[in-house]
Amino acid sequence: MSASDEGIAAPAGYAPHPYVGGRTAALRALAAWRMRWPGAPRVIVLTGNPGSGRSRLVTGFLMMCDPGYRKQLPLDDLDPATVPPDLPAPAVPSPAGRTAAQLLWVIADHFGLSAERADDIFPELAAREEPVTIVVPDVDRAGPVRAAYEPARLVRDVLKPLAATETVQLLADVPRELAAELAGALPSGQAQIIDLDAPEWADPKGLLLHAETALDPGAGAPDLPFTTDPAVRRPLAEALARRADGSRLTAQLAVQSLLLQPENFDPADESLLPATVGEALDLHARRLGVDPQTLRLLLAPLAFAEGEGLPAQLWGPLANAVAGWDMSQDLADGMLLAAPFIQPVEADAAEDADDAVSGDDAAAGDGADDGRMLLRLQHPAIAEEIRSGLPDVRDAQTKIAMALLEAVPQQNWAKADPYIRDHLAAHTLEAGLLPQLLTDPGLFAHADPVTLRAAIEAVPLEQLGAPARTYLRTAPLLTRSQAPADMRAAFLESAFVEDGLAPYAEALHTLGFDLPWRTLWSVPLAGVRAVTTGALPQEGGEGTAAETGADGAGDGGDGPAAATALRPVAAFVVPEGTPGSRTVPGADDDTSEDGGGALLLHDLLRPGYVDADPTQVQLPSDETKAAAPFGFSRGADYLRVWSRADQEVVAALLSDAPLTGADLSPDGVLVVATERGVTARQILAAAPAVAPTVPAQRTGAADSAASDGLEGDHS
Secondary structure, three states: OHHHHHHHHHHHHOOOOOOOOOOOHHHHHHHHHHHOOOOOEEEEEOOOOOOHHHHHHHHHHHHHHHHHHOOOOOOOOOOOOOOOOOOOOOOOOOOOOOOOHHHHHHHHHHOOOOOOHHHHHHHHHOOOOOHHHHHHHOHHHHHOOHOOOOOHHHHHHHHHHHHOOOOOOOOEEHHHHHHHHHHHOOOOOEEEEEOOOOOOOOOHHHHHHHHHHOHHHHOOOOOOHHHHHHHHHHHHHHHHHHHOOOOOOHHHHHHHHHHHHHOOOOOHHHHHOOHHHHHHHHHHHHHOOOOOOHHHHHHHHHHOOOOEEHHHHHHHHHHHHHHHHOHHOOOOOOOHHHHHHEEEEEHHHHHHHHHHHHHHHHHOOOOOOOOOEEEOOOOOHHHHHHHOOOOOHHHHHHHHHHHHHHOOOOHHHHHHOOOHHHHHHHHHHHHHOOOHHHHHHHHHHHHHHHOOOOOOOHOHHOOOOOHHHHHHHHEEEEEHOOOOHHHHHHHHHHHHHHHOOOOHHHOOOOOOOOOEEEEEEEOOOOOOOOOEEEEEEEEEOOOHHHHHHOOOOOOOOOOOHHHHHEEEEEEEEEOOOOOOOOOOOOOOOOOOOOOOEEEEEEEOOOOEOOOOOOHHOOOOOHHHHHOOOOEEOOOOOOOEEEOOOOOOOOEEEEEEEEEEEEEEEEOEEEEEEEOOOEEEEEEEEOOOOOOOOOOOOOOOOOOOOOOOOOOOOOO
């Protein structure tokens, strides 16, 4: 069905869609797409200028696609060609605030796919016998960080492969600059672009109906001279629609301004009506006797706000920062001035519930800010208009970032507002200052890992320092585990030691986190197939029997432990020929092609290999193991340490690589091997007789490659 059929609905006397209020041609095309009408495209790309009503159209269409909601609509009064068939509701994954990879896993979850990698999702969809219908609205709102411009990545990595999958029927609402790229990737006839601002899809009658309804007291408008008199209301609505030139947002803002402040308005003077969003801002300010620049400066912090919106208490300080002077009085007097353009929202409890903070900072932890008021602009196009009018966007973001940093009490991230913790990186990204911020291990642990990761990944890798690279390497683990701040700090503590950044690891132990372990050492060693802990007899050595829990009757001992000092060690089973290893016949039952029997010894409590005969290592007896305060259990990529006394888990380790070996010494040193190396962690809940020392780690940070998005973070 084509847009040329637009005029058929009116003569037939059909009622307009109660929510959309027009757009008959577009609704007909969408209904034909939904019913797979012969000749209808398999993919529809919906686009238009910001404020053209794309979101409203998609919402109204989905109302008719939902079996439950259809019962509430007067479908019998609507044009039958605009009503889709009564089918199961399509999948509607929302990209708002999500990365492209997150959205892809939402789709996989919805259809119950068994794919374990992102690359497997599209082939699995293609292999389905029945086609699937997917509607992706609001692509322009994708991503947790605005400046990272996630919409382009979503189109490239998700929508284009979905559109190319023959079993997928796709409707996507995308910005105009991305519409041609998405539709152009398909053969002719498979995709159609519906541009709501193009002449064949424009709906001036629908815009007039919107304006007239908004002015009607019967629809909720106040009783005013230009709303109660139909002879005045109708010409005013016509003028509003004519001036707005297809922009429903411009008409909406104009009506809200008039209804909120009707004084000094002559409905017969069309020059008092805006033609653009910018004019809506400026005309409203002038009608209230205020310099338009004052209104724009007041709204600037909201134009840069990230996430769901800006906490109300931060609005004033950020407005002062952007303006460069005290705007507190303007803000106090300006609520009527700003009201038509602002939308208050209540903070999402899931967004604010961040971390449990120990000690005196507990009040700043889980859920402390639930229910607080956030403020955001009515539409992203308002934000874009305000940002584009500033002389220097980077300078404005720099001022905002500095003001946010100053608002952190005692520079303690545990006490910082959740907005500052989670979104400071996004502001510094656009200011060009993010690399300088990425040296604070406290921020790494407290910030929302999805948001922080997205911001860091938008920075060229060569501009990042070693701590930021370590964070990027660890970020998939942080996002996959959805761990609270204490566990994020624990994972990062180990990662810093693994990458030779011991001062950053040690700093995390000074910031009030309840860490389950202290990472003692880590060695990059490939091919380790098993690890075990024990003790090495050493004449005049530093160790003692108490350090290892050996009782003198160890499996490899020749005499009482009291007669000889014992050095705690860890033994690795490695491929023969590994430098420093010794072949021990029968030491490994592994008959794989790697061969077996080569052992490599490492000090248990400090960095450094041990050059000694592995056959001299004494293993703790079964009695010693049974008397140890902790036990552990492991899976393919996770491990739990639990207290033998009450069976409570005291430490949980999740690995981004399969575990190839693990052992727990009687005094609570956990040694874990993966395909990349071996790491030892002292469980802090244990009470070893001798506190482990933490010497300087190996120098030089490993080059950590940037992560490839959220692939593999699905759990």
